[in-house]
Amino acid sequence: MWARKLAAGLGACAVLAAAAGCGGSAPSGAAGVAAGRDRGPVKIGALHPVSGANAVDGQQMRRGAQLAVEAINAAGGIKSLGGRKVELATGDTQGKAEVGQSEAQRLISEGAVGFVGTYQSAVSTNAAVVAERNRVPFVMDVTASDAIFANGYKYSFRVQPGSAAIAGAAARYLKEVSEQAGKPVRKVAFLHEQTDFGSGAAEAFTAAAKKLGIEVGPNISYDALTVSDLTAQVTQVKASGADVLAVAGYYRDSLLAAKAIAAVKPDLNAVWGVSNGAYDQPKFVSDAGAVAERIFSTNYHFDAKNPQTAKLRQEYQRRYGAPMRTGAVLAYDAVQVIAQAVERAGSTDAEKVRDAIASSSVEPLTVGTGPISFAPNGDNKTALPVLMQVQGGQVKQVYPAEKAESQPNYSVTWRS
Amino acid sequence: MSNIGTKAQSPPAPAARRRPLLGGDGTGAVLKRAAVTGGLVAVAIAVALIKSGSGLVVWQSVVTGLLMGGLYGLIAMGLTLIFGVLDIVNFAHGALLAIAMFIAFGVVQGTGVHPYLTLLVAVPALFLLGAAVHRGLLSGTGGASLENQLLITLGLSLLLENGLLMFFGAEPKTVALPGDFQFSLFGAVVSGARLYAFLGAILIGAVLFWLLRRTRFGTAIRAVAANGQGAELVGVNVRRVHTLTFAIGTACAGAAAVLAAPLVTVTPTLGEQFNITAFVVVVLGGMGNVAGALVGGLLIGLVEQLTTIYMDGQSSLLGVFAVFVIVLFLRPQGLFGRRS
Numbered sequence: 001m002w003a004r005k006l007a008a009g010l011g012a013c014a015v016l017a018a019a020a021g022c023g024g025s026a027p028s029g030a031a032g033v034a035a036g037r038d039r040g041p042v043k044i045g046a047l048h049p050v051s052g053a054n055a056v057d058g059q060q061m062r063r064g065a066q067l068a069v070e071a072i073n074a075a076g077g078i079k080s081l082g083g084r085k086v087e088l089a090t091g092d093t094q095g096k097a098e099v100g101q102s103e104a105q106r107l108i109s110e111g112a113v114g115f116v117g118t119y120q121s122a123v124s125t126n127a128a129v130v131a132e133r134n135r136v137p138f139v140m141d142v143t144a145s146d147a148i149f150a151n152g153y154k155y156s157f158r159v160q161p162g163s164a165a166i167a168g169a170a171a172r173y174l175k176e177v178s179e180q181a182g183k184p185v186r187k188v189a190f191l192h193e194q195t196d197f198g199s200g201a202a203e204a205f206t207a208a209a210k211k212l213g214i215e216v217g218p219n220i221s222y223d224a225l226t227v228s229d230l231t232a233q234v235t236q237v238k239a240s241g242a243d244v245l246a247v248a249g250y251y252r253d254s255l256l257a258a259k260a261i262a263a264v265k266p267d268l269n270a271v272w273g274v275s276n277g278a279y280d281q282p283k284f285v286s287d288a289g290a291v292a293e294r295i296f297s298t299n300y301h302f303d304a305k306n307p308q309t310a311k312l313r314q315e316y317q318r319r320y321g322a323p324m325r326t327g328a329v330l331a332y333d334a335v336q337v338i339a340q341a342v343e344r345a346g347s348t349d350a351e352k353v354r355d356a357i358a359s360s361s362v363e364p365l366t367v368g369t370g371p372i373s374f375a376p377n378g379d380n381k382t383a384l385p386v387l388m389q390v391q392g393g394q395v396k397q398v399y400p401a402e403k404a405e406s407q408p409n410y411s412v413t414w415r416s
Numbered sequence: 417m418s419n420i421g422t423k424a425q426s427p428p429a430p431a432a433r434r435r436p437l438l439g440g441d442g443t444g445a446v447l448k449r450a451a452v453t454g455g456l457v458a459v460a461i462a463v464a465l466i467k468s469g470s471g472l473v474v475w476q477s478v479v480t481g482l483l484m485g486g487l488y489g490l491i492a493m494g495l496t497l498i499f500g501v502l503d504i505v506n507f508a509h510g511a512l513l514a515i516a517m518f519i520a521f522g523v524v525q526g527t528g529v530h531p532y533l534t535l536l537v538a539v540p541a542l543f544l545l546g547a548a549v550h551r552g553l554l555s556g557t558g559g560a561s562l563e564n565q566l567l568i569t570l571g572l573s574l575l576l577e578n579g580l581l582m583f584f585g586a587e588p589k590t591v592a593l594p595g596d597f598q599f600s601l602f603g604a605v606v607s608g609a610r611l612y613a614f615l616g617a618i619l620i621g622a623v624l625f626w627l628l629r630r631t632r633f634g635t636a637i638r639a640v641a642a643n644g645q646g647a648e649l650v651g652v653n654v655r656r657v658h659t660l661t662f663a664i665g666t667a668c669a670g671a672a673a674v675l676a677a678p679l680v681t682v683t684p685t686l687g688e689q690f691n692i693t694a695f696v697v698v699v700l701g702g703m704g705n706v707a708g709a710l711v712g713g714l715l716i717g718l719v720e721q722l723t724t725i726y727m728d729g730q731s732s733l734l735g736v737f738a739v740f741v742i743v744l745f746l747r748p749q750g751l752f753g754r755r756s
Contacts, residue, residue: 054586055586056586225689226689226693226732228679228680228689229721231476231480232473232721232724235472235473235477235605236470238472239472251681255590256681263605
């Protein structure tokens with residue numbers, strides 16, 4: 001009786017899912033040489049998830065890209081093209097890889113000289129294929145996965161530090177900061193969500209930690225979509241005798257983890273976020289309250305010590321009534337990379353723009369070791385992950401020293 | 417949980433569907449099954465002990481699992497009641513739960529009252545919403561095909577979720593419980609919010625039981641569940657019972673939502689997270705069996721937590737579905753269901 005009902009229900013689900021995901025497939029070939037590139041404004045594409053579960057970040061990033069375009073136009077547009085204005089061509093990925101693919105194709109067909117995006121690795125993977133096929137440069141603002149850069153693509157670039165770079169930095173910073181505090185790290189337990197994002201971070205961290213002589217274990221993972229309590233997992237950490245707990249997860253589950261840690265109170269010297277989706281967000285501090293205090297996080301970040309970044313973030317706050325997140329600042333940087341390449345190439349020919357991007361030197365508003373410039377595989381050579389900590393209800397950059405707003409406090413609130 | 421129901425009183429009506437909402441098998445049979453289930457759980461816990469080597473970890477898992485399970489049971493009770501009486505598999509249950517969470521969030525944001533006081537708003541609101549959904553969308557489909565009812569409830573859940581997304585945005589929200597505390601239960605950490613949610617779920621379950629068992633209205637509901645045509649013949653207003661039952665089932669989701677709000681991050685798609693678990697609990701406990709839903713909830717809560725010990729890095733749903741498949745294989749009618 002009910003078996004028939006359930007079967008029918010699952011059938012209905014499948015029908016609906018199929019109906020919802022009807023992205024048109026992309027025509028192949030060099031349709032990129034579209035009409036309208038030589039006249040009117042220079043179009044730069046921005047491809048982000050402005051609807052669906054990641055809409056908040058997608059919206060932020062689209063606005064960041066928009067602010068970059070306005071800044072370029074206010075400064076006189078593309079001077080080498082006689083002051084031609086720049087225009088943002090926007091696309092919505094809906095957080096779905098196949099939609100991202102067709103939207104990328106659309107932006108190219110509308111004459112974009114290059115595009116930025118997409119926040120999600122799976123979507124970027126598809127968009128990179130479209131960029132390659134049409135020979136149009138794709139500058140990723142946020143894309144954690146490193147796998148895209150193993151394909152030998154010529155048209156894909158990335159501004160943020162990749163997940164392996166962040167995890168490696170997290171291990172290095174942990175060793176240095178713990179030694180400076182006189183409590184050298186011995187054993188790190190790693191709690192992470194179980195998809196590529198969390199597992200990749202854990203693997204990269206473990207490899208880097210091994211080289212530094214730090215033991216990593218136990219490695220505990222969970223399903224971010226369904227988890228509703230992490231108390232038992234944190235109890236496992238407590239039983240393991242680790243002195244540091246690293247956490248790699250998305251916002252909701254990392255918040256659960258923080259609450260569980262505060263409840264179980266394991267004998268830790270530090271809680272260490274790695275590429276963590278919560279621990280460097282002001283929202284996390286307001287949601288978690290006292291629980292958030294002194295939690296560390298290694299991640300990409302807007303440069304809190306750069307006055308230009310501060311000005312941009314003030315402008316964003318004034319206009320949109322919300323604090324500008326790092327993703328939006330990265331989108332700003334990525335649009336600047338394309339615009340300055342057009343400026344240097346003196347052309348809207350996508351091929352020439354791509355070559356100019358490859359030899360970029362663009363001052364970032366996010367944390368880096370110098371101007372944005374790309375390695376042969378397309379990765380940003382100067383991207384620098386930074387260590388942050390919640391101190392007095394504020395997320396502060398604390399390490400390395402030249403980027404630090406205050407000193408790291410290597411301890412936890414429940415153990416003096 | 418002993419068998420609350422007694423042997424069915426009415427003469428057997430061969431053509432009618434019979435679904436005893438409070439469990440209807442003989443007490444002995446139910447006790448036997450409960451004992452077997454309990455024995456298997458004990459074995460599972462023992463194996464977990466050997467696997468993890470830490471009594472504290474296992475004990476914490478058991479405590480957390482039971483506390484979560486009470487909540488699952490409450491969510492599933494509403495769902496199973498609706499199925500038992502109306503024969504509707506309600507895919508919108510999770511979305512309605514999310515609506516109630518946002519009502520709780522909105523009231524707390526707007527007035528600053530204690531989160532649990534929002535029960536006074538969320539439960540009646542969900543009761544009315546349930547009644548409206550049934551009257552407006554479902555009561556006309558009484559004779560329609562199953563697929564239609566499924567598509568309606570599925571469509572409704574998409575509509576509700578996206579409505580919440582439009583209205584509240586995708587930004588996750590939190591409902592904080594003022595004066596939340598922690599205490600240690602023989603070494604396991606229990607937070608006040610979790611304990612209250614569990615006790616609240618048990619209490620509401622008991623009220624629902626009392627309602628079904630001891631009131632005229634409850635008798636009418638059970639009569640309709642056991643034999644709709646017969647109930648109609650003796651003067652029960654079946655359509656009204658249907659609407660009220662759907663409303664009560666939805667109100668259960670409303671109560672569960674308020675109790676769970678401090679434990680989760682409130683997002684429009686939150687319902688999906690609970691929907692799958694609730695359906696598993698319903699089937700496990702025996703479709704349409706309210707008592708079974710509570711026991712099934714506790715069981716699934718336990719399985720979920722023990723899975724994390726058994727299989728690190730696997731979704732806890734893996735363990736849940738493994739148990740689900742095994743139970744269905746051995747007892748297609750669920751643990752406490754009856755053969756139809």
